[in-house]
Amino acid sequence: MIGLRDIHKAFGPKKVLQGIDLTVPKGESMVIIGGSGTGKSVLLKCILGLVVPDGGTITLDGQDTAQAERDAFLARFGMLFQGGALFDSLPVWQNVAFRLLRGSLRKPAAEAREIAISKLRRVGLKAETADLYPAELSGGMQKRVGLARAIAAEPEIIFFDEPTTGLDPIMAGVINDLIREIVVEMGATAMTITHDMSSVRAIADRVAMLHDGTIRWTGPVSGMSESGDPYLDQFIHGRAEGPIEAVR
Amino acid sequence: MSRALSLLAALGRSVMAFLAAVGRVTIFAAQAISHIFRPPFYPKELGQALLSVGYFSLPVVGLTAFFTGGALALQIYSGGARFNAEAVVPRIVAVGMVRELGPVLVGLMIAARVTSSIAAEIATMKVTEQIDALVTLSTHPMKYLTAPRVLAGLIAVPVLVGIGDVIGVMGGYMVSTGRLDFNPATYLQNTVDFIEAQDVASSLVKGAVFGFLAALMGCFYGMHSGRGAQGVGRATKASVVAAAVLILAANYLLTELFFSA
Ligand SMILES: Nc1ncnc2c1ncn2[C@@H]1O[C@H](COP(=O)(O)OP(=O)(O)OP(=O)(O)O)[C@@H](O)[C@H]1O
Ligand SMILES: [Mg+2]
Numbered sequence: 408m409i410g411l412r413d414i415h416k417a418f419g420p421k422k423v424l425q426g427i428d429l430t431v432p433k434g435e436s437m438v439i440i441g442g443s444g445t446g447k448s449v450l451l452k453c454i455l456g457l458v459v460p461d462g463g464t465i466t467l468d469g470q471d472t473a474q475a476e477r478d479a480f481l482a483r484f485g486m487l488f489q490g491g492a493l494f495d496s497l498p499v500w501q502n503v504a505f506r507l508l509r510g511s512l513r514k515p516a517a518e519a520r521e522i523a524i525s526k527l528r529r530v531g532l533k534a535e536t537a538d539l540y541p542a543e544l545s546g547g548m549q550k551r552v553g554l555a556r557a558i559a560a561e562p563e564i565i566f567f568d569e570p571t572t573g574l575d576p577i578m579a580g581v582i583n584d585l586i587r588e589i590v591v592e593m594g595a596t597a598m599t600i601t602h603d604m605s606s607v608r609a610i611a612d613r614v615a616m617l618h619d620g621t622i623r624w625t626g627p628v629s630g631m632s633e634s635g636d637p638y639l640d641q642f643i644h645g646r647a648e649g650p651i652e653a654v655r
Numbered sequence: 656m657s658r659a660l661s662l663l664a665a666l667g668r669s670v671m672a673f674l675a676a677v678g679r680v681t682i683f684a685a686q687a688i689s690h691i692f693r694p695p696f697y698p699k700e701l702g703q704a705l706l707s708v709g710y711f712s713l714p715v716v717g718l719t720a721f722f723t724g725g726a727l728a729l730q731i732y733s734g735g736a737r738f739n740a741e742a743v744v745p746r747i748v749a750v751g752m753v754r755e756l757g758p759v760l761v762g763l764m765i766a767a768r769v770t771s772s773i774a775a776e777i778a779t780m781k782v783t784e785q786i787d788a789l790v791t792l793s794t795h796p797m798k799y800l801t802a803p804r805v806l807a808g809l810i811a812v813p814v815l816v817g818i819g820d821v822i823g824v825m826g827g828y829m830v831s832t833g834r835l836d837f838n839p840a841t842y843l844q845n846t847v848d849f850i851e852a853q854d855v856a857s858s859l860v861k862g863a864v865f866g867f868l869a870a871l872m873g874c875f876y877g878m879h880s881g882r883g884a885q886g887v888g889r890a891t892k893a894s895v896v897a898a899a900v901l902i903l904a905a906n907y908l909l910t911e912l913f914f915s916a
Contacts, residue, residue, distance in 0.1 A: 457791070482793050486788070496776075
């Protein structure tokens with residue numbers, strides 16, 4: 408279980424997170440929605456310790472993450488970055504198998520490569536992709552390689568930052584199914600950021616909407632349409648008119 | 656009065672900023688060194704760094720040293736030492752190359768070639784979140800990126816300096832025997848007789864220090880890069896300037912250390 412209590416983060420004068428309270432139960436799929444630039448990516452990075460919050464506490468299974476042993480803590484996580492963040496000096500398969508080629512999870516290279524190829528197949532990429540370099544792939548392919556890397560070591564908790572952005576509708580469907588499968592089959596806890604409402608419905612157990620630095624609304628995905636919250640309504644229906652200003 | 660005070664305040668601020676930067680670099684250097692000795696180690700990354708710092712710098716180092724050695728011989732010959740040229744030219748070329756020009760020129764070439772590429776590479780990784788990705792994959796960026804590069808600088812640059820010294824002396828030899836009608840055997844004899852073990856030791860120590868500084872500055876500025884393409888550009892420029900200045904300053908200090916009686 409991930410618990411966020413009163414998380415604050417500002418970059419200079421710009422206040423991004425202003426008191427986030429959120430609980431993500433173990434084995435559930437939480438989807439974060441919210442306008443562009445509201446701090447969704449920053450929120451995930453705070454949990455991983457890539458961005459240090461200015462205030463508040465983050466707990467994992469009740470333990471304060473600031474005091475956790477870093478290596479053991481990170482070994483439980485996988486993360487897909489919004490921009491893919493593939494290592495461009497390494498071929499695709501070594502990107503996917505990065506964790507399996509070094510450190511405590513180290514496996515023989517041939518075995519790691521096999522695992523990498525099977526993960527690539529799960530995200531809809533052919534085995535031939537394995538020996539290409541990230542720069543030789545299209546944007547959507549890079550995204551999927553990033554996804555394969557995030558799930559390669561079968562982590563307990565997986566963060567997906569816009570997993571379907573830039574994919575065609577069929578591939579987006581494949582990825583939505585994959586994320587759902589990972590949560591259901593592997594019992595993983597997932598936090599996904601997405602702007603795609605069909606993705607939200609396909610992936611989420613629970614939804615949280617970020618607005619103005621706080622969690623504006625959170626609840627089960629089924630309660631989203633009858634929330635009565637004008638902010639959430641405007642967002643899910645994509646209306647230009649409403650309480651959320653179009654210029655932010 | 657208030658003008659003088661604000662001037663003083665500005666001066667104080669820049670002194671403080673400078674000291675803070677020195678502090679950050681020192682802490683970074685200490686971390687880099689400590690990561691060299693603590694597992695896990697990344698031998699593959701070290702191998703790659705050795706190749707790019709050492710092996711691929713050979714042409715640049717060789718050419719620089721060769722032309723400088725040759726020019727040095729010409730200068731000394733024409734500079735009024737003709738009466739005793741047979742003895743003076745080989746000696747000054749040897750001492751000049753080994754003690755000063757070899758290490759300094761190789762150091763500066765490494766700053767241009769290696770520091771810039773390290774800074775640009777690491778800064779790009781930072782800007783494209785690859786450094787964050789490393790962390791989430793349980794890999795310490797200081798260990799995986801900085802330690803191998805700094806160690807490679809420490810190992811490869813003294814070797815390059817040694818090679819540069821030899822090629823520089825050879826350059827002087829070829830110009831002196833080819834253009835200036837020196838006797839080859841006498842030239843070599845004079846060179847060998849004059850060079851002392853301390854000259855060579857100082858040359859290699861300088862090489863190690865310069866290599867360390869060059870790689871360290873590349874990593875430091877890369878890791879602290881600002882955002883976007885502009886951030887990468889700034890980091891690269893700053894790293895090369897810092898490496899070059901530090902190398903020249905360190906050269907002075909090391910020369911004091913070795914040769915001031
Ligand atoms: N390292 C940083 N330095 C300064 N500002 C930052 C930094 N990272 C994020 N920000 C700022 O924080 C705000 C939130 O950024 P974030 O990337 O979390 O947005 P987001 O909600 O993920 O948006 P999107 O949906 O467009 O990805 C932005 O205004 C951004 O400019
Ligand atoms: Mg984002």
